Amino acid sequence: MRAAGPRAVRVKAPGKINVSLRVGPPREDGYHSVASVYLAVSLYEEITATATDDGAITVTVDGQGSLNLPMEEIPLDASNLAARAAAQLAELSEKSTGVHLNITKRVPIAGGMGGGSADAAAALLACDALWNSGFSRDELAKIAIDLGADVPFALIGGTAVGVGVGEQLTPAISKTPLHWVLVPSAFGLSTPEVYRTLDDLRLAGGEQPPEIPEIDPQILSAMRSGDAHTLADLLHNDLQAAALELAPELKDVLAAGREAGALAGIVSGSGPTVAFLAESEDHAATLDALLAAAGLTTELVHGPAHGARVVSDYIA
Known part of the structure; x- marks a missing residue:
């Protein structure tokens, strides 16, 4: 035994x-x-x-x-x-x-x-x-x-x-699934460096963000209802400008998503992964195929x- x-x-x-x-x-x-x-x-x-x-x-x-x-x-x-x-x-x-x-x-x-x-x-x-x-x-x-x-x-x-x-x-x-196509990069970005770059960009541009940032309640409403079209207009990432400064090639990725018909694209967190929002599971599959055909590495996901x-x- x-x-x-x-x-x-x-x-x-x-x-x-x-x-x-x-x-x-x-x-x-x-x-x-x-x-x-x-x-x-x-x-x-x-x-x-x-x-x-x-x-x-x-x-x-x-x-x-x-x-x-x-x-x-x-x-x-x-x-x-x-x-x-x-x-x-x-x-x-x-x-x-x-x-x-x-x-x-x-x-x-x-x-x-x-x-x-x-x-x-x-x-x-x-x-x-x-x-x-x-x-x-x-x-x-x-x-x-x-x-x-x-x-x-x-x-x-x-x-x-x-x-x-x-x-x-x-x-x-947020019970209704939202469908996304992820486009990862072959490189990573340092989160502290992205935050430092954001601070530098704000200083150079004279931008003074609020001490305590807040969430737009419309975003939670759109996610609660699973309304991908409304959510697409509300996606926002303050770190995106810094990520694009450090990795300008991400601009081409975002443009490829728009060209392929994504509702919206956003750099996730400190990047460099780009997430494209689709209107449905079928739309996500179509978007995934188009981006893959354009030579990008892709991954279909849903959430929550x-x-x-x-x-x-x-x-x-």
Whole structure:
């Protein structure tokens, strides 16, 4: 009879699109106040957490899906965000063990879609289940705040408004699916560099944004009703100008989407991933085919998608 192997837990967590992102000026702590509408989409990171006896936290990464992901850019040491999440939970759990985290990447790396944050959220949920820590989803979300502003949302999923630096979340109603075509880039953009570039552009242009940015309530109304045409006129990202300054080729991507008939296009978060909104699932498929024929790498997604979720719990 074969001896039982170590216990393993597999979790997936979603990437996100910032349907609206308003950014205030730099604060004294170096961060920026934001007001964001997050939409979780059906492109998931996946983590398998396997218990080990050596007490160490180790990480491996592989890629899957149609996106060409630069895997070599992902750290495999203690600085990896998933490893940091596991280490943070281990300090709080009475039953922690060593753990090996295998990350299957699907969300564009450094692409403005919160892939690293999804990894951290998945690691928190996987290790909580692996160690029978017993933390509630709300308790894990509080732990997640220290790991990054987008991590709590990856746990919760769906649609939410984020304020503060994005970590103060209020769930929003959005049940009707919205369909998107993503166009990732072969390169990433540094989020801090994008914010610095935004500050420089504002200074050069004499722009003075409000200290506390706010969300246009019409956006939430359009998402609640699933009205893609109305939403298309309301998409907004204060970071887009900075992303285009750092990566001017994104202007050609946005133009290609308009040419192909997208309702609207927007740089997601700090970029460089571009998200194109379609009026329906069929329209998204047509748009996807046209953009692919133009030589662009594409991915069809819809949202809102669920937050981090245990997929399986088994003996390896």
